Amino acid sequence: MKHLHLGLLTAFAMVLTAGCASGPPFKEYMASATPPAADQGRIYFYRTSTAGAAVQPQVMLNDESVGKAVPGGFFYVDRDAGDYTVSASTEAKRSLEMSLAEQEEKYVRLEVKMGFMVGHIKPVLVDQSVGKEEIVTTKHAGE
Amino acid sequence: MTVNPYTYLRGMKLLVCSLLLLSGCVAQQIRLSETLRPPETTSQSFVLLEPASLSAFGSRRQVLREGTTWLAVGELDRGTVFKSKNQVVTVNSYNVYEAGILVREMQVVGYYIPSTESIVEIDPVALKSSELRENTE
Numbered sequence: 001m002k003h004l005h006l007g008l009l010t011a012f013a014m015v016l017t018a019g020c021a022s023g024p025p026f027k028e029y030m031a032s033a034t035p036p037a038a039d040q041g042r043i044y045f046y047r048t049s050t051a052g053a054a055v056q057p058q059v060m061l062n063d064e065s066v067g068k069a070v071p072g073g074f075f076y077v078d079r080d081a082g083d084y085t086v087s088a089s090t091e092a093k094r095s096l097e098m099s100l101a102e103q104e105e106k107y108v109r110l111e112v113k114m115g116f117m118v119g120h121i122k123p124v125l126v127d128q129s130v131g132k133e134e135i136v137t138t139k140h141a142g143e
Numbered sequence: 144m145t146v147n148p149y150t151y152l153r154g155m156k157l158l159v160c161s162l163l164l165l166s167g168c169v170a171q172q173i174r175l176s177e178t179l180r181p182p183e184t185t186s187q188s189f190v191l192l193e194p195a196s197l198s199a200f201g202s203r204r205q206v207l208r209e210g211t212t213w214l215a216v217g218e219l220d221r222g223t224v225f226k227s228k229n230q231v232v233t234v235n236s237y238n239v240y241e242a243g244i245l246v247r248e249m250q251v252v253g254y255y256i257p258s259t260e261s262i263v264e265i266d267p268v269a270l271k272s273s274e275l276r277e278n279t280e
Binding site: 083085094095096097098099122123124125126127128 | 230231233235237238239240241256257258259
């Protein structure tokens with residue numbers, strides 16, 4: 001009976017963590033990262049919530065796929081200064097419109113929202129102070 | 144397959160109620176006929192001495208933090224648009240838009256969204272701030 005309980009607990013834990021980011025932790029990964037070029041800025045994307053773990057849509061930056069919204073995961077891209085639209089589609093598309101300046105760092109939190117059939121991912125621009133604090137709990141989820 | 148009429152009606156009622164609730168829950172953007180002009184005088188700035196809570200219909204409430212510095216980035220007929228390097232301002236509705244605050248006579252009267260060249264009006268909020276000063280940055 002004890003073994004059965006242990007087995008069930010293990011299976012439950014596996015289900016919960018399945019699909020979560022498994023790369024190096026943020027600090028470890030970023031220790032070897034190079035800064036963006038002088039005429040570029042950096043956009044960090046991260047998802048702290050494990051709710052709706054099965055929902056992992058592609059994250060689009062101006063219609064270019066830049067990564068996946070993996071629970072507990074982060075990734076970043078360096079881009080020229082300018083205006084950008086971030087979106088992630090499931091049954092509905094939610095977007096974020098933002099600008100990026102040279103040498104600027106922007107943090108985009110990927111929030112899970114209730115949907116009619118499946119959850120939605122809503123990209124939300126957060127303060128640097130908030131982003132820096134939250135992103136350290138995530139692991140790299142690059143492709 | 145037969146559908147229980149009661150279940151069907153209940154489902155339809157739920158759907159109609161959800162649609163009614165969802166409609167109008169998006170921040171109303173007013174498209175401007177004018178474009179943002181560069182600040183009229185030397186760029187101005189102020190430091191917020193007390194937090195200011197901004198609330199627009201259909202958008203998440205936003206609190207401008209005490210101690211944040213705000214720089215004038217442009218002029219509209221309705222007021223001056225300020226942005227901060229210390230704080231991100233967004234209109235957080237169904238979609239999210241990075242924005243500036245629209246200030247007239249030291250009251251925030253709306254958000255300015257550069258990507259759509261529109262504003263979202265709010266109930267005016269008085270700012271307790273340092274005096275406007277010339278930007279030295």
